[in-house]
Amino acid sequence: MTDQLLEIDSLTVAAGTKDNETTIIEDISFSLKTGEVLGVVGESGSGKTVTCRALIRLFPTRDMRIASGSIRLAGEELTTLDEREFASVRGSKIGMIFQNPASHLDPVMSIGAQLAESLEHHQTPRGKEARNEARNLLRQVGIPDPDYRFKDYPHQFSGGMRQRVMIALALACNPTVLIADEPTTALDVTVQAQILRLLLDLRDTRGLSIILVTHDLGIVAQTCDSIVVMYAGRVCERGPKRTVISSPSHPYTAKLIACQPANVVASVLPNISGQPPYQSEMPKGCRFHPRCDFAFDRCRTEIPVLAAISERHVAACHLAKRSNP
Amino acid sequence: MSSITAHSEIVRRWKVGRLPIALIVGLTVVAGFALLAVCAEFIAPYDPIIHETSNKLAPPSLSHPFGTDNFGRDVLSRVIWGTRIDLQMGLLGVIFPFMIGTVVGAVSGYLGRWIDSLFMRMVDVVVAFPFLVLMLAIMAILGPGLLSFYVAMALVGWVSYARLIRSQVLILKHSDFVLAAKSLGYSHARIMFRHILPNALVASIVFSMSDVVLVILTGSAVSYLGLGVQPPTAEWGVMVAEGQNFITTAWWITAFPGLAIVCLAFGFSLIADGLGERLGLRE
Numbered sequence: 001m002t003d004q005l006l007e008i009d010s011l012t013v014a015a016g017t018k019d020n021e022t023t024i025i026e027d028i029s030f031s032l033k034t035g036e037v038l039g040v041v042g043e044s045g046s047g048k049t050v051t052c053r054a055l056i057r058l059f060p061t062r063d064m065r066i067a068s069g070s071i072r073l074a075g076e077e078l079t080t081l082d083e084r085e086f087a088s089v090r091g092s093k094i095g096m097i098f099q100n101p102a103s104h105l106d107p108v109m110s111i112g113a114q115l116a117e118s119l120e121h122h123q124t125p126r127g128k129e130a131r132n133e134a135r136n137l138l139r140q141v142g143i144p145d146p147d148y149r150f151k152d153y154p155h156q157f158s159g160g161m162r163q164r165v166m167i168a169l170a171l172a173c174n175p176t177v178l179i180a181d182e183p184t185t186a187l188d189v190t191v192q193a194q195i196l197r198l199l200l201d202l203r204d205t206r207g208l209s210i211i212l213v214t215h216d217l218g219i220v221a222q223t224c225d226s227i228v229v230m231y232a233g234r235v236c237e238r239g240p241k242r243t244v245i246s247s248p249s250h251p252y253t254a255k256l257i258a259c260q261p262a263n264v265v266a267s268v269l270p271n272i273s274g275q276p277p278y279q280s281e282m283p284k285g286c287r288f289h290p291r292c293d294f295a296f297d298r299c300r301t302e303i304p305v306l307a308a309i310s311e312r313h314v315a316a317c318h319l320a321k322r323s324n325p
Numbered sequence: 326m327s328s329i330t331a332h333s334e335i336v337r338r339w340k341v342g343r344l345p346i347a348l349i350v351g352l353t354v355v356a357g358f359a360l361l362a363v364c365a366e367f368i369a370p371y372d373p374i375i376h377e378t379s380n381k382l383a384p385p386s387l388s389h390p391f392g393t394d395n396f397g398r399d400v401l402s403r404v405i406w407g408t409r410i411d412l413q414m415g416l417l418g419v420i421f422p423f424m425i426g427t428v429v430g431a432v433s434g435y436l437g438r439w440i441d442s443l444f445m446r447m448v449d450v451v452v453a454f455p456f457l458v459l460m461l462a463i464m465a466i467l468g469p470g471l472l473s474f475y476v477a478m479a480l481v482g483w484v485s486y487a488r489l490i491r492s493q494v495l496i497l498k499h500s501d502f503v504l505a506a507k508s509l510g511y512s513h514a515r516i517m518f519r520h521i522l523p524n525a526l527v528a529s530i531v532f533s534m535s536d537v538v539l540v541i542l543t544g545s546a547v548s549y550l551g552l553g554v555q556p557p558t559a560e561w562g563v564m565v566a567e568g569q570n571f572i573t574t575a576w577w578i579t580a581f582p583g584l585a586i587v588c589l590a591f592g593f594s595l596i597a598d599g600l601g602e603r604l605g606l607r608e
Contacts, residue, residue, distance in 0.1 A: 056508055058504060058507050058508060087510050087512070088510065089510075090507070090508060090509070090510035091508060091509040091510030091511075092510055095508070095509075096505075096508040098501065098504070098505060098508075100501060103500065103501035103502060104501040104502050104504070104505040105502055105505070106502045106506070106520050106523075106524070107502070107524065108523045108524050109519075109520070109523070117519070118509055121509070121510070121511060121515075122509075122510070166505070169505075169509065170508075170509070172509075173509060173510065
């Protein structure tokens with residue numbers, strides 16, 4: 001297991017006071033190799049974003065905290081670090097890019113100044129050297145005419161260009177892991193493909209490991225090496241991309257795949273009936289059972305554990321069977 | 326490609342160049358007063374302090390366009406010299422409260438918790454007193470003079486800036502770009518002063534321009550009441566105070582410095598208006 005760069009082991013994030021605690025995500029485990037692209041898939045509210053935020057310890061609300069579990073980066077345990085120690089992880093070891101690049105860039109600072117600031121903060125170059133390095137970064141992420149755009153402000157860039165700038169900002173810290181939280185959701189389909197291409201290029205040139213959070217299975221199929229499928233704050237299936245997509249072992253994954261427009265022959269798009277459960281009304285047993293076609297008595301009472309289907313493929317379903325090789 | 330970028334450059338410059346009329350007029354008025362203040366020695370036709378007793382209370386004429394006062398001093402020269410004091414009062418009387426209020430507001434809004442409660446209760450205490458009464462009380466303790474005016478202004482005036490900045494910081498600290506800055510591992514101080522504060526300043530810069538008006542009027546008021554600038558120094562408020570005994574017989578002694586106060590205040594109000602419009606457009 002030592003070849004794993006990032007290992008997340010039964011991570012649980014809770015919110016609320018001690019007396020009135022709710023768990024937001026529960027028992028999340030997955031790992032990431034150097035140079036691997038991992039897709040985290042799930043509906044809105046399935047806990048994808050909270051999982052990512054837990055990795056850099058910037059929760060959406062103040063009362064959220066890691067209740068149990070461990071996060072190890074290159075063998076170093078991150079959950080026990082105090083705030084001061086953790087600041088050195090943020091950015092310089094784990095970088096993050098966000099869904100909406102328009103609002104995640106400082107509107108009153110030029111792109112060049114923001115990049116130079118990030119470079120100076122994490123690496124050695126100062127002043128002119130940092131500015132030159134910033135221009136190089138802009139070139140690397142595919143901003144045309146970086147010398148000219150250097151002094152421009154975020155509002156002068158298009159959506160795709162802003163996302164490129166944000167990637168450059170994250171790269172300025174030279175992280176080993178890049179978390180991309182729905183990086184292409186706010187972009188055109190054509191721009192989407194360019195940004196994903198850029199991320200893959202960066203993986204190849206810099207040996208970057210990427211966690212790609214998305215609700216679009218199509219993106220995962222194009223870019224990722226492995227998949228984690230989340231539902232209602234739990235992992236329901238995890239494995240290599242090819243295996244999970246070609247032979248899903250969890251009914252939820254199967255339905256997600258069936259809902260992809262590319263896989264649909266009929267004129268009506270199928271959907272998964274029902275709604276994801278509310279935080280306060282989590283169903284007992286398997287959290288997916290109210291929407292599952294195959295649910296039986298055991299699903300209503302017993303929480304299924306992640307069971308191995310094949311060597312690297314696990315699913316949390318009572319019906320999932322170990323395939324015989 | 327290059328023709329496209331050249332074109333967009335022109336468009337950009339043109340938009341920047343199109344300033345609101347209020348801003349242009351306001352800046353012109355204030356710049357005119359600033360010129361008077363800087364070049365008072367060369368522009369003023371007479372000495373503002375030396376008495377010319379043979380020519381007391383002379384009405385406006387060619388040799389004394391604004392007339393003379395009860396000591397025979399040229400009112401025009403005194404108004405010009407007064408510009409220096411009043412402009413300085415307006416600017417310094419705003420800068421100190423601005424700086425104090427900005428730091429307090431930023432720290433209070435960003436850190437929150439007990440620090441926020443502490444500062445905001447201090448603000449409540451200051452706001453609980455009528456503005457001018459508190460000013461006069463502090464100046465009465467410190468003794469009359471310009472310095473005590475600035476100190477009193479700083480002690481009383483910071484509250485508006487603190488509240489304004491705090492409210493902006495409270496909004497901005499939950500904004501996405503602050504989250505992104507945190508994800509880059511920046512320290513609290515860096516996030517607060519380099520990312521949040523520049524974004525939060527817009528509103529208080531606009532406010533400070535209209536505050537200059539208030540401060541000049543306050544300065545004139547305390548001088549009028551005998552606590553600010555002392556005679557025989559030429560200051561508009563003092564001049565109005567000195568001239569009030571003669572208002573039925575020599576209206577020019579009070580009218581012209583009063584008019585100067587109104588003009589300068591009007592100039593700053595226009596700047597505030599124009600800036601608000603200009604900066605509001607960017608949102």
